[in-house]
Amino acid sequence: MDRVSAVEAFAFGRFNEIEDAKWRTRAIYHSHAVSLLCVLLARKRGLDAETAAIAGLLHDFYAYERRDYADHAHRGAARAKEILETLGLTTPRENETICSAIYHHDDLTVTDGPMDELLKDADLVDNALSHPARAAKENEAARLEKLREELGLRAERS
Template sequence: MSRLKTLREYVDNELLMLAEDKRVSATAHLYGVSLAATILAKKRGMNEELAAMAAMLHDMHAYKSGSYDDHAHLGADLARDVLGKLNITTEEETDTICSAIYHHDDKLVVDSPMDELLKDADVIDHCFKDSSKPVKEKEQQRYDNLCKELGLN
């Protein structure tokens, strides 16, 4: 079984513990960000599997706790625990995934390439899932840059 499939099975089982409406929303978001991360990684010549894995875990703390308070930082700790338990990544890969999760909510700051990729994948899912909603102020510049990068002007 692939590492990504192993991780997705873990995430799916964790999401089963949520109420149905929250589970549907969480599943749609995590899989949506994972798909966007895979596409961006391919376009940018980055590791698609690690990008998808970071995306699958990026909001797990918020979903499990029911709170978005400091969810990125706490989510990085949770991701480290999950990846250690599953034993599917090297220490360096775990550090890369956890850094991306740790920084993913800092949309106005520029961090490492994988950190930026996860931020951008999150913005894609937020902004394209329901285009009737206005783009959040903290995501506007990133959204505009992504539209240019993807030729969606």
């Protein structure tokens, strides 16, 4: 089994244990969607797709496991480190990259490293695509506009 599939099997195995159907569905859907978007953006930006996919799969793991979004990026980075070290599939350097991306993924108005930015963007794109009629929040608008240009999308009709 490849590394992304192994991390996915671990994460989705846990998510399948979530009793509440709405949380369970959301955990699997969102983690999968963000992981795919991470790969897409990694291919576009010349970053490592496998590391990106794993960051996407684990980025909200803590929040879904605890059913708690409070400080989930920072706490989630520590949880992801535990998981990655337990699974033993990734190098310390990859773990650092993945956990840094998870740590920063809620800081939409600042610019961090390339993989940190990639995860923020993938998370935002999933949220934006899932709710196309919803207006962008103040802290999302500039980033979404930059992504629209990067991906060559047309401006939204008003």
